[in-house]
Amino acid sequence: MKHHFGDFLDRTGDYWTIIPNRDRYAYVADGNIIDKEAVKILTISKDHKHWEQVFDCPNIEELTLHSPSKEQVEKIQQLKQLKRLRVTFFRAKDLKFIAELPNLEEVVLEYVSGFIDLSPLQKLSKLRSLHLENIRRVSNFNGLREIYSLRYLHIDGTFDWNQPIEDFSFLTGLPNIEVFSLGFITSKAEFPMLLPLVNSEKLRKIKIGRSTFNTNEYAFLQAAIPDVDGCSWDLCWEYGDNFEFLGKKAGFVKKSNPNVKERCDGFIKLFDNMKRESAEFLKHLKRYPINK
Numbered sequence: 001m002k003h004h005f006g007d008f009l010d011r012t013g014d015y016w017t018i019i020p021n022r023d024r025y026a027y028v029a030d031g032n033i034i035d036k037e038a039v040k041i042l043t044i045s046k047d048h049k050h051w052e053q054v055f056d057c058p059n060i061e062e063l064t065l066h067s068p069s070k071e072q073v074e075k076i077q078q079l080k081q082l083k084r085l086r087v088t089f090f091r092a093k094d095l096k097f098i099a100e101l102p103n104l105e106e107v108v109l110e111y112v113s114g115f116i117d118l119s120p121l122q123k124l125s126k127l128r129s130l131h132l133e134n135i136r137r138v139s140n141f142n143g144l145r146e147i148y149s150l151r152y153l154h155i156d157g158t159f160d161w162n163q164p165i166e167d168f169s170f171l172t173g174l175p176n177i178e179v180f181s182l183g184f185i186t187s188k189a190e191f192p193m194l195l196p197l198v199n200s201e202k203l204r205k206i207k208i209g210r211s212t213f214n215t216n217e218y219a220f221l222q223a224a225i226p227d228v229d230g231c232s233w234d235l236c237w238e239y240g241d242n243f244e245f246l247g248k249k250a251g252f253v254k255k256s257n258p259n260v261k262e263r264c265d266g267f268i269k270l271f272d273n274m275k276r277e278s279a280e281f282l283k284h285l286k287r288y289p290i291n292k
Helices: 021-027 051-056 068-080 119-123 169-173 195-199 215-224 260-287
Strands: 042-045 064-068 084-092 104-113 129-134 152-157 180-181 205-207 236-239 241-246 253-254
Touching: 021 042, 021 064, 042 051, 042 119, 064 241, 169 195, 205 260, 215 260, 236 260, 241 260, 253 260
Parallel strands: 042 064, 064 084, 084 104, 104 129, 129 152, 152 180, 180 205
Antiparallel strands: 236 241, 241 253
16 A cells, blocks of 8 residues: 555654654755755655765754665664654665664654564664554564653554554553554454553553454553543444444444434443453452563
């Protein structure tokens, strides 16, 4: 699927200062740059003949590598001062080239495939925000553990492909996470999948679609972290001619159905029972804590 070039970054707070995707072409490095000291942002692609002048820009802070060549990716490791990096449409055997940029604070990887190991990102001691979208060969995210500086994490697939996530245990290694966001993902982890979020003391916001998980996972979140922004979903969501129930394959009822109120009330009762069961599970967890 062709890249959307939309800006899916949550720009509330201080998490993201990188330019929106749609603005990348305003900073193309494909002509002679006269005042190189004034340059802080550039976009480089494999078709750009004059891209190497980026190394003559002493104040460069942000770089977008859009469909770059291998040579470009290898050489940008020289830009130790970079604070923000976006890479789109590139097949990388590993992420070592990013690990060599110690001052990175914001990283966006979109449609970057080939690698399976995220652990090189652990070397980025200043990394504040990370957006991962359509990283085809990755399913184990334990490589993100112990990035203690990380405060914002978004993991996404595409409209026609769900990003697999083996489990969410890696969240126990992100003690300073404040925003956790999921787009098109799939996981076969056992219930409750997002149990690690219970101990995320700094978590302030989650962003999860209505049909990402089974209904009991949403009930668990409401029982476990009720005060976190984003933990409130309409149980019977008005959509077109229907009321859609919360949760993956949870079903719907037509507005014209004579039993629509009874159906919605029944689902709300079911959800409330799930919340009570989750609350009991959490009480048991406090009595007999599970090792991380």
